[in-house]
Amino acid sequence: MKAILKEGILGSVPHDSWANSYDQLFEASFGSHLANLTDLTMEIVLELSEPSESILDIGAGTGRMSLPLIESNFYVSSLDPSAGMLSQLATKLPNHPNLELIHCPVAELEMHERHHGALCIFTVSSYWLDESTLSNSLRSIYNALLPNGWLIIDRTLTTSFSDTVFQNERIQRQAMIEDLGGDLYRFTEQSTISSSNDIKQINDSFLIRYWEEDLFLDHVKVTGFSVEQDLSQVFASSGASFYLLRKN
Numbered sequence: 001m002k003a004i005l006k007e008g009i010l011g012s013v014p015h016d017s018w019a020n021s022y023d024q025l026f027e028a029s030f031g032s033h034l035a036n037l038t039d040l041t042m043e044i045v046l047e048l049s050e051p052s053e054s055i056l057d058i059g060a061g062t063g064r065m066s067l068p069l070i071e072s073n074f075y076v077s078s079l080d081p082s083a084g085m086l087s088q089l090a091t092k093l094p095n096h097p098n099l100e101l102i103h104c105p106v107a108e109l110e111m112h113e114r115h116h117g118a119l120c121i122f123t124v125s126s127y128w129l130d131e132s133t134l135s136n137s138l139r140s141i142y143n144a145l146l147p148n149g150w151l152i153i154d155r156t157l158t159t160s161f162s163d164t165v166f167q168n169e170r171i172q173r174q175a176m177i178e179d180l181g182g183d184l185y186r187f188t189e190q191s192t193i194s195s196s197n198d199i200k201q202i203n204d205s206f207l208i209r210y211w212e213e214d215l216f217l218d219h220v221k222v223t224g225f226s227v228e229q230d231l232s233q234v235f236a237s238s239g240a241s242f243y244l245l246r247k248n
Helices: 016-048 065-070 083-092 130-143 213-223
Strands: 001-004 055-059 073-080 097-103 115-120 145-156 166-168 171-181 184-195 196-208 224-232 238-245
Touching: 016 065, 016 083, 016 115, 016 145, 016 166, 016 171, 016 184, 016 196, 055 065, 055 130, 065 073, 065 083, 065 130, 083 097, 097 238, 115 130, 130 213, 145 213, 213 224, 213 238
Parallel strands: 001 097, 055 073, 055 115, 073 097, 115 145
Antiparallel strands: 145 238, 166 171, 171 184, 184 196, 224 238
C-alpha cells in the first residue's frame, strides 16, 4: 500500500470526525440497499474493464467500492479528502499491493493518464459547492484517465436531499437536511451509538449542493468528456442520475 498525502489545510472535512463510526451508521440505515448498488456498479465496471487494470475511486471513503474492486484484482487508487476515512480503509487492507491511498480533494489531484476508468458515485459530486470546484474536479479526473478512459459519475436528485431518521436497540440516527436556497443545503448529523459500556455521540455539519442536469452536463462536455450512456434507469432506486462518460 502506498499513500500520497496532499499537504495543506483541508479545513473541516465532512465525516472525518466520525470516520470510525461511518460504516456502522450507514449499514444500519441503508444496509442491503447500499449492497445492491455496489453489486450493480461492479457488474458495469466488469463490463468496461479487465481485472488488473487501474481504477480511480473518487470519494472512496472507507472502501465501499475499493474493496470489491480489489477483490476482483483491479489496481485501485482510493482518493478522499478525509484522512480518517482513508485510515479506516487502510485497516481493512493493510499493506495491500493493489491499493494506493490518495489524501486530497479531487479538484487538487495532479495525475496524468494512469487509470483505465474512474468512479465518482454515491453523492460525491454533491460536495462540490461551486462551478469552479465542479470544473476543476472534472478536469483532474479527465487528466488522470488514459485515452478512451471511462468515468461513471452520479448527480444527486432533489428527492434525496431529505432527512434520515433511524433507530434500533443500539443506534439512534438523525441526519437532517436544511434547504438554504440557491441549490445549497446544510447536512447535520446528530446521532448516537450505544454499547454495553459506552455511548458515542456523533455530531457533524457541512454544506452540500444540488446540480441542475443541464449545468452539470455542460461542464462535463466542456471538460472533454462525451456522455456514452445515461445509466439513470439502471440505478433507478439510487436517488441519483448516473452517467457513463468517455474521455475523448
